[in-house]
Amino acid sequence: MQPDLFEADLRQITLTDPFLGEYQRLIRDVVIPYQWQALNDSIPEAEPSHALANYRIAAGLEKGEFYGMVFQDSDITKWLEAVAWSLSQKPDASLEQTADEVIELLAQAQCDDGYLNTWFTVKEPGLRWTNVAECHELYCAGHLFEAAVAFYRATGKRRLLAIACRFADHIDTVFGPGEGQLRGYPGHPEIELALLRLYEVTRESRYQTLARFFLEERGASPHYYDIEFEKRGGTWHWDNAGEAWMVKDKTYTHAHKPLAEQDRAVGHAVRSVYLLTGLAHLARLTQSEEKRQTCLRIWNNMVQQRMYITGGIGSQANGEAFTSDYDLPNDTAYSESCASIGLMMFARRMLEMEDDAHYADVMERAFYNTVLGGMALDGQHFFYVNLLETYPKSIPHNHIYDHVKPIRQRWFGCACCPPNIARTLVAIGHYLFMPRPDALFINFYAGSEAQFQVDGKPLSLKIDGNYPWSEKVTLSIIHPDPITHTLALRLPEWCENPRVLVNGEAASGEQIKGYLHICRSWQQGDTVTLHLPMTIRRVYANPRVRHTAGKVAIQRGPLVYCLEEADNGAELHNLSLPRDSEFREVAGAGVLAGKVLLEASGLRVPIPEGDRPLYSTEPSKTKAVRQTLTFIPWFSWANRGEGEMRIWLDEA
């Protein structure tokens, strides 16, 4: 184990969890094959992708023109990354061969100097690196690097890694503080975090240095985006929000000032968390207190003032961006799936630096709610935007909902979320475990068998239970030889009275920053039992959040619950939950089979019959009638057709 690579080897983890296992199966059996068809333009009803064709044209294998977005290449590399992690979970020779062929195609498309980007090779030759603010060139490179690292770590094959390194080496000659080099950095961060991953597997310090350059140069004066804008004659790529808006609006790209001076979660949410993932990683690798403090400042603002209860971030569609403190509207939320994936990534890097379970709490909140919620239970439909409340009747009519789809969609023109969910789900082991030299941190308790190396010896364990539905988790040691090591077990913030037993007796260990550290000689047959009472919790938002004033949300374990029209009828805003109502757990059925639903006695203000005037002195509340409220886990909403949904409801 490399001493600073706190990353589980996914080949050594077998997910046995029925819940997440099913998601991984969907990724393997549905999402990856479907996406492959999409990339090959063989889905009649989907927008053409042309992404593979672009590479073939760049490789000189066929004639034609580039088609697609300036970041079209990344659809291929994100697919490759998902394939790689999936292969590490479940080998598939045919899939691996397909991937190998794609990798060969990439090799053929790569220029002699290592450059690899089909937009600029096919469509705009000669314009390389003239618009890093807008044109995703470095972003696409980053996704290539991530795919390369994944493929290497999943299969041991170096072919894609070599392509990535050649490209990284090329970029390293182009960008930097040296004479004749460009002092630029990407408008869409990604390459920073990817270079650090590339560094981790190659140990090539230049990659770390280059990442550091990008991060430290960002926002410097005179501003690079203005310099390159002038240099290329004042042209711009994106004009959907005014002339050269992306060049001008430097907050959108988090380049409005140097990172060391930033302290708020602003701008495009996905870019923000991608950037900070790289910064936190670098802060740890270089032990930079200044960078750590920058991460902390922005993290705190993000999760203490600007995060939805679902772990969603980005309150507005315009700019897919953060807004202001405590501005968390439910029905016009943006809360992009990718932003919550990025939040998991950021949280993971913070956790690696700080070993504080608080980060895992946020990671789990984002994962079990928004990230899972981004994909339908059939694996075939996706949300890009994740609302906390919706009233479909108004969506087609009120343009504040223009970004809203009341049901998950088959695919998107800008297909970023589905492959992002895919690669996250098949690599979930990276989030479950954090193997450090001093301790094995276990973050959440999805059923799995996993092996780690401690001083060259195998530490193997098995996690059983039915997380996050059941309260009891059993952790069994299955390696043959005793090993003395620390297991650091996260005690989730949502659990008030966790009990941990080792071989049936109360565990003796030290609770440090939300983890119970148990150090002992772990022997085959040892069991650790966690009782994590999943009390059904009424959750309230900070009174500064005006959208939730007087309202309550329901959580059980890490899951946020919601009301859906399918169970509760329409006009959900007329439902309220009395302060003293008790909850009952109910087994979900049909598409919700296997899920724990909740019921409670609630109140409904009835719709008056006939033509009641719009305004009257007749109070409606006093006419409220009893109704059983059925709450379902929010991630599983919108699997039963179009209908109203809401998380926050009035507490009567």
Add this chain to the structure above:
Amino acid sequence: MQPDLFEADLRQITLTDPFLGEYQRLIRDVVIPYQWQALNDSIPEAEPSHALANYRIAAGLEKGEFYGMVFQDSDITKWLEAVAWSLSQKPDASLEQTADEVIELLAQAQCDDGYLNTWFTVKEPGLRWTNVAECHELYCAGHLFEAAVAFYRATGKRRLLAIACRFADHIDTVFGPGEGQLRGYPGHPEIELALLRLYEVTRESRYQTLARFFLEERGASPHYYDIEFEKRGGTWHWDNAGEAWMVKDKTYTHAHKPLAEQDRAVGHAVRSVYLLTGLAHLARLTQSEEKRQTCLRIWNNMVQQRMYITGGIGSQANGEAFTSDYDLPNDTAYSESCASIGLMMFARRMLEMEDDAHYADVMERAFYNTVLGGMALDGQHFFYVNLLETYPKSIPHNHIYDHVKPIRQRWFGCACCPPNIARTLVAIGHYLFMPRPDALFINFYAGSEAQFQVDGKPLSLKIDGNYPWSEKVTLSIIHPDPITHTLALRLPEWCENPRVLVNGEAASGEQIKGYLHICRSWQQGDTVTLHLPMTIRRVYANPRVRHTAGKVAIQRGPLVYCLEEADNGAELHNLSLPRDSEFREVAGAGVLAGKVLLEASGLRVPIPEGDRPLYSTEPSKTKAVRQTLTFIPWFSWANRGEGEMRIWLDEA
């Protein structure tokens, strides 16, 4: 009196009301002079208007280019209309002379064939009538007609009326069902209602016929907007929402189908009510049951499903438009001032047709809340958009608030609302009284002296009181000779137990559709006393309105009240009003002097000290503390600097 002109002669009405009188004074002393300066481009900080210069250029009096919007001319004619009605209230020789000079300028700018529009004379000669869908040519004509009618009725002078008639005669040759005529109609309605006013003063039946043509042709197939679009080679004027959007989106202009087939309040709100004002007027003049039914259908949808408690209409900024039934968001409302003025106009025409006080109720609601609220108490600042709730801290950051100004603005680039408010306020007598041959309807009780003609004899009366603050209104007969006639006194819907005395004794009269009809021989010295108890009312919205679920609004008389940060501190969403709290009336002070404020004991959920997490299981409500809530009349909000405001608050 013309038998079908149910319009008071403003020269015979003197407003003595301290409340509305002050508004009229502001219009005379502040708004009209300021606007005159603006039209002359002599206000350094305001955007140039150039509207007078456009006319001078068109008249050949000076060289230069057209500047401004395609409807820039209407800024002049709306000013002229306000001046006219103001002169009828208070003569002003100097102002009248200025207006006469402007009218001469218009005469000089008028083409030989009667055409008068500076955009098409100066900027786009040869393109007359090629784009009536988008280019406001007929709209501007309408405002000219309205100004002409006003000037004639206010001063008896026919100069502007002659200009208007020449132009109307010209339009009548261009548009119509005859061979070689255009079968077009305006994208922005206005000419319909204006032609009918022109008809009323000239008795020229062609004007009524032309209005009818425009109204009946609207939405016919094949669609005229498409025909002219093709004829002019597929060009378009407005591209702020996509190519030729205004041509394509026929719902926006209420031309998506014939009016006879329409049944919902849709599209651009101002255009909707302007159009319907014309339609209702024509329905009455022609006794058309079909047109009456169309008006009724759309009216009912508008006020029963799509109107704010403030009489505001148009729930969204996009398209300044209606949305869907019961979709009445408070903080993203549009509720344009002009739309509520148009709603008053529509209500007035419906009232003339139906003599049902319900229409006056809506008229009064719109007037005393949104229309008055559109202008600051200093007469110098205006709202275009009228929110029911605002949280200024989020406005600059969340783009769903892009249309929102938290404080009234000095003027607007598109200066439609201020002159519209001006002309409405100086002509308020048209709304107070509806003189019909069979009865004099009195709609609301602003202090005034007014004289009407009944069978050629004067019926004069005086209204005293301090409406809408005081509950008692005294109506004194002051004409010398007895007259037998019916006074129809509106019993406002907001008043549960009105009492009406004639000479101190309970009035005997018939209550018909919300009016108390008292027929007797009215003698000098007769007094009618109305006691209109202004009980402070808790008002609730129909439970279908999700934005007000569990919430209450406060009304006293016709006035809707609100909470402002200036009185109640910030974070208004944390305030609630217990069901049993009693109200106290309090005299306003400072800028609110003369206004009745309300106080009640309320509850405030305090903001916790220190860093409370964004989400916790600690209920906030249980920590609520008592706080006196101060409610101010909503129309008077935003006169004390920037701050939060809300009408609807939780009822505890």
